[in-house]
Each structure stands twice: as structure tokens, then as C-alpha cells.
Amino acid sequence: MNLRAAESVPASLLVELDSIVERLMLTQVFTKPQPLEVELGCGDASFLAEYARQNPGRNFIGVERLLGRIQKLDRKGRRAGLANLRGVRIESSYFLQYLLPPNAAAALHIYFPDPWPKKKHRRHRLINEAFPGLARAALAPGGVVYLRTDDADYFGQMTEVFGASQEFQKIETPGELAAVLTDFERDFNAQGTPTLRAAYQLNR
Numbered sequence: 001m002n003l004r005a006a007e008s009v010p011a012s013l014l015v016e017l018d019s020i021v022e023r024l025m026l027t028q029v030f031t032k033p034q035p036l037e038v039e040l041g042c043g044d045a046s047f048l049a050e051y052a053r054q055n056p057g058r059n060f061i062g063v064e065r066l067l068g069r070i071q072k073l074d075r076k077g078r079r080a081g082l083a084n085l086r087g088v089r090i091e092s093s094y095f096l097q098y099l100l101p102p103n104a105a106a107a108l109h110i111y112f113p114d115p116w117p118k119k120k121h122r123r124h125r126l127i128n129e130a131f132p133g134l135a136r137a138a139l140a141p142g143g144v145v146y147l148r149t150d151d152a153d154y155f156g157q158m159t160e161v162f163g164a165s166q167e168f169q170k171i172e173t174p175g176e177l178a179a180v181l182t183d184f185e186r187d188f189n190a191q192g193t194p195t196l197r198a199a200y201q202l203n204r
């Protein structure tokens with residue numbers, strides 16, 4: 001174990017929000033200033049804890065609305081001695097719009113977001129026409145949005161909204177990133193359902 005990293009792991013990895021109308025002070029959230037990556041709807045953080053372990057030179061925030069799941073991020077991250085991982089319990093779009101400082105993230109990861117398969121519920125989908133604009137404001141220059149889903153209809157919507165944006169270009173997902181599976185992905189793949197994935201990089 002890296003003792004130096006273990007020493008700087010706080011008692012809780014969950015960020016206590018003093019205010020939900022002021023943006024996070026990232027210098028107070030992390031001890032080391034490093035490029036930041038954010039996973040929206042991180043679930044039990046199976047992906048994020050492993051990816052943060054593999055990338056100690058980057059900081060990671062998992063955003064999740066369910067308490068039981070974000071508590072798993074905390075437990076997994078502390079057990080692994082991850083000084084570069086934090087969790088925020090809040091709604092994903094709100095986090096992007098109001099809490100993350102502008103142009104702060106090198107990458108956004110959105111994996112297996114709730115598909116809302118019924119037509120009348122599709123307005124609840126996180127990746128909609130407004131999302132590329134939210135992502136653009138959150139990303140640093142050259143930042144990337146990584147997407148995965150099992151749902152072909154939602155995948156069509158994802159590729160359509162990003163394909164329509166002049167500000168993003170489609171890129172390949174790096175193999176070493178694709179190799180780190182999420183919890184839901186492992187279950188879907190085990191049932192024979194393949195992962196649909198896409199990545200989009202900011203042009204500026």
C-alpha cells in the first residue's frame with residue numbers, strides 16, 4: 001500500500017455541502033490539485049473506485065442520489081486508501097449546473113444511466129438535448145464525455161444529441177478505460193447484453 005496516499009485519506013470521502021447554491025472549492029475537496037474526472041450516477045462506485053486506484057495522478061468525484069450507494073463509494077474508497085476519490089450525494093444535472101466550477105472537469109463518465117424506456121417518461125433521461133450544453137460548460141478544454149448503456153433506444157438518443165452538437169467530435173474510448181467495467185455492466189454482459197459505448201471530445 002502507498003503509505004503516503006493512505007495518510008491523506010480523510011475519515012469520510014463524502015463531501016459535506018455547506019451550501020447547495022455555492023460552487024465547490026476543489027482545492028478544499030482534494031489535498032492534491034490534479035485533473036478532475038466526474039462520474040454521474042456512479043451507483044456503488046465499482047467502476048470509479050477501481051479507475052481511481054489505477055489513476056492516482058487524477059482526482060475523481062462520484063455523483064449519486066441514493067444514500068446507500070454513495071456510502072458504498074465511501075467504504076470502498078477508504079478501504080483502498082484512495083486519497084483521490086470523493087462522493088457527492090445530489091442530482092447529477094444540478095451538480096453540473098450549480099456545484100461544479102465551470103471548465104473544471106477533464107472527463108465526464110455516464111454509465112448505464114436510468115433508461116426511462118416508456119415514451120412518456122423519456123423527458124427524465126439525463127442525456128437529452130440540453131446535456132451537451134451542460135457538459136460543455138463543465139468540461140475543461142479538450143475534455144471528454146464517456147457514455148455507456150445497454151439500452152439501444154437511449155444509445156440512439158445519446159449519439160443523436162452529441163452528433164447534433166458542433167462543439168463535440170466523436171472519438172474512440174481508450175481500451176484501458178473500456179476494460180474497467182461498472183457493476184451494472186458486469187450484470188448485463190453476464191446475461192449476454194453487450195455494452196453500447198461512445199465518447200465525445202470538446203473541440204476547443
Ligand SMILES: C[S@@+](CC[C@H](N)C(=O)[O-])C[C@H]1O[C@@H](n2cnc3c(N)ncnc32)[C@H](O)[C@@H]1O
Nearest residue numbers: 041042043064065066091092111112182183184
Ligand atoms: C442503472 S444505475 C448505474 C450505476 C453505475 N453507473 C453502473 O453502471 O453500475 C443508475 C444510477 O444512477 C443513479 N441516478 C439516477 N438518476 C440520477 C440523477 N438524476 N442524479 C444522480 N444519480 C442518479 C441511480 O440511483 C443509480 O445508482
